[in-house]
Amino acid sequence: MSRIAGVFAYLRSQSRAALIPFVEAFDPDRDTSLALLTGMAANGADIIEIGVPFTDPMADGPIIQAAGRRALNAGASLRGVLGIVREFRKGNDKTPLVLMGYLNPILSYGVAAFAHDAAQAGVDGLIVVDLPTEEADLLLPDAAAHGLDFIRLIAPTTSDERLPKVLAGSSGFVYYVSITGITGTRTASADDLARDIPRIRRVTDLPIAVGFGVRTPEQAATVAKYADAAIVASVLIEKLTNSDVATVLADVAALASGIRHAVKAAA
């Protein structure tokens, strides 16, 4: 069983959802990212998503765009991100790590070499924003060969008819982009989630994570009521920009507590 599947199996036995905080690698530098990863794991993060900086992050809002720029200025590269993962794994063999980014750095690295090196470094899953199912054969075979979970994005615009096609070959969990828009802008309401999540459940047994616009412990709890995981990104980056690692970790602890007290909606 993959690390990700293991975490969700355990959480199911505990009847609670997962908290997946986000770290933009190298924002503002390598050491801060490592401190965040280690600290988040110790403060209630069940899985951690690592943003791989890219010059042209088309699905991201201003906050993650700015984080990516700071990271690139600090010397971020895909190779460097794998280095951070290797370092983190020296002290933590338990917390799943998912890389989220755009296709071009992976193509530039070489798809087969990347899948091999990522798995070796201790990466568990991949989310490639600009790789829709129509183009997935570019990466899916190599990811599968190296045991990397291939996590697909589902959007409110994805029709019922299209859902099974998008989810073909996916594993780990499903990432539900809960709004039509970019990261860190609007927030989906409880009613939206009550309508949307069952639509996805009908076609997959994979856990469903909700991202884009989840900011507060209350929102995380709302997500936890309907879905299996809440992904929190922009608000943590914002906090890091305005304060320090300790404050971000306190927020992660608060989000984790919000998730733990959430009441599951009747299935």
Add this chain to the structure above:
Amino acid sequence: MNEILKNSLRSGPDGRGRFGEFGGRFVAETLMPLILELETAYEAAKADPSFQAEIDYYLKHYVGRPSALWFAERLTRHLGGAKVYFKRDELNHTGAHKINNCIGQILLAKRMGKTRIIAETGAGQHGVATATVCALFGLPCTIYMGAVDVERQKPNVFRMKLLGAEIVPVKSGAGTLKDAMNDAMRDWVANVQDTFYIIGTAAGPHPYPAMVRDFQCVIGEETRWQLQEAEGRLPDVCIAAIGGGSNAIGLFHPFLDDASVRLVGVEAAGHGLDSGEHAASLSRGRPGVLHGNRTYLLQNDDGQILEAHSISAGLDYPGIGPEHSWLHDIGRVEYVSITDDEALAAFQLCTRTEGIIPALEPAHALAYVMKLAPTLPVDKIIVMNLCGRGDKDIFTVAEHLGFKL
């Protein structure tokens, strides 16, 4: 796959929107259903004769097509070699080839029931053309333009405002065309229900490269019959400047299967190909994925996209349309490059010998004509796409020539 494929270079893209290994649809899932909807709508429109009839009506009576094919006699004598013809797309309404595509796309947007238009622009030519058709059809329009370009293209910014467009200066990245395109796509993701994105060049996710090409092919089709009328034969060489490559593909595509016609695309070499400050994606880039398509890109070893440079804001883009990448790899089209200084010299020569102030984009094509024509015999014929007029560039040129306006 029992389908019999025509032995033609004009049959692309394939069902996945690819020209060889280039093109495709590399967009986030939120946009994917829209891209597919657009493809279906475009295929239906293409099959409907009334759609083409509508385009033809606007091209003739509003844009002013066909554009003239002008024998540049004084320039020909000056260069002392092949005969040089200009395909004068700078005479179109709004002063460039961009309007050909905007007419096609806005008519498609109307067919699809979309009520809001967005576009990106670099030099502002596509922005002006988009704002123009939006005024004509009474649709609200938002134009994304890099903050740096807003500064250096003030006359076009004002034109767009007069036409009723909202201009959003984009500050991310280097504040140029690439960044404007990122923000236009972000707008589209957030407004999927009512918004149509009019992409200005033959790039982006499928079906844009094919669709924009189809709308620009009127350039090459007219050239074909006009030169037949004037000279009774095909051209020997067709030359066009390349940023994203829409004016070039529009001229080249109708000639792809005519093996005797040499096709030359001219990239912007900026301060020189080895200066690190250029926009020559084919000469100095390598294949990658950006803005929805796989194509040649200027990028570093880590796959991060590099900033392009050209004196011409319309060529200042680190990528190129995917069909050009394919035509480059199969060798059907030659791709060469011209520096800022060479383009400036051509700009002045054209102005003085032909009484035509060209945009800096076709000045690049002309600079290559100046190199090539003298090497060819006098019975050879070159057609160059004079795809835009230079009014927008007089401030830039004045600055480089040391004039204070």
